[in-house]
Amino acid sequence: MRPFKYARATSEAEAVQLVSATPTAKFLAGGTNLLDLMKEDVERPTQIVDLTRLSHLAQIRPTLNGISIGALATNAQVANHPLVRQNYPLLSRAILAGASAQIRNMATVGGNLMQRTRCPYFYDTAMPCNKREPGSGCAAFHGLNRMHAIFGYSDKCIATYPGDMANALYALDATVKIRGANGQERTIPIRDFHRLPGDTPEQDNNLQHGELIVAVELAKNDFAKHSYYLKVRDRASYAFALVAVAAALALEGDRIKQARVVLGGVAHKPWRSTEAEDALVGKEATEANFRAAAEAAMKEAKPLAHNAYKVELGKRAIVLALQRAMDETI
Incomplete structure (x- = not known):
């Protein structure tokens, strides 16, 4: 792991400001994906901005039209929350299908959405990977691709998105609330959050650098029974x-x-x-x-x-x- 600066944000505004000011800075929540990538020398941030003191971002609360799930709520908290289990059981099941109990206790909603591919060629810094080093090639395309995509891929990348939670959020038409520089806020329909690889497989999603996920919102629906x-x-x-x-x-x-x-x-x-x-x-x-x-x-x-x-x-x-x-x- 390479040396990096560390800061613990005390507000959303401070977190966004710190990351926006440094092109190679990253947010840190549960760390279940980012820290692994740093240890493998795949991710090389020069600064880490810790979000864990922003406790208000861990709230799960009802809204007039459904539910709001804070970005720092852990996967375990979401899966076991009474409102989720009763009204959005699909989300609960999807989260419980992922990882292990220990990881679900640490992993956060925002971090889960931001997780990167688990393609073995992406993790192996000795192999070419356009996602890790744009323009270097895709070793998986003509390599061992048993785990790889059958839809939406390009000759630049055939990796798959590894998460489970997001699959349920897509089915439930979730929206993602974002905070950016200068306090600007916007929402992204979950269907538009992640990207297909095209010619830019290094871009996993449609967030701008420094934008912070603050919540995921779900509207009421008729899917709970089936x-x-x-x-x-x-x-x-x-x-x-x-x-x-x-x-x-x-x-x-x-x-x-x-x-x-x-x-x-x-x-x-x-x-x-x-x-x-x-x-x-x-x-x-x-x-x-x-x-x-x-x-x-x-x-x-x-x-x-x-x-x-x-x-x-x-x-x-x-x-x-x-x-x-x-x-x-x-």
Whole structure:
């Protein structure tokens, strides 16, 4: 790990000012991703600005239209909060599918959204990686790419977004509240938060340097009764998804009024399948219709040399997640 300056912010304004003033500065919350990257010499910040004294950013509170989750709330706090478990069980399930209990006790909502890829070529500083060193090449493209993307990738990067929480937030149409320089605030719909790699894979999201996530907000919805998070992985715990599915249905009588199908482990960002959703709306919640939706979801998949299995696995995971969503009641 390289030397760096350390500062502990006492306000949002101070935190934003300190990071904005130094192009190589980083915010520190739980540190479960950033510190690993620093130890591996992948991230090389010259200054760290600690946010942990900003206790107001850890609040989880009801709003007139839903819930506000502070950026410093830990994953464990969010997953186990009564308002989340009752009204947004999909989010609770997704968080509990991630990492380990110890990491969930440290990892924060804001940090979870900001986490970087777990591509092994990204972590190996001896290998070329456009995400780590733009213009150096993508070793994974012609390398071992079993864990890599089947949607939305480019010849510059085929890495996948590793998180679980964000998959549920995409399904629940969350918004992200941001504070920038000069006290300016803005919101970003979660669907626009992360980026596909294109020609700039080093840019994981649409935040400007120095902008601080202060909260994630969820509106009321009709998905609480029928939602499920399914994560398929190599081992039962502390493993990233081969394929994950955040599935949510709202029914009107015996037909599907609204549907959400978001895939994890298949793209550079959570991959919402509007094709699957369109195939479900207005239909009965039957296995045949779930299979048709799964086929629609995977129709445009473009597997690489070692991950064609994700296409069939994705289809089966979608069907199973939708079936379990129908079995769920709160």
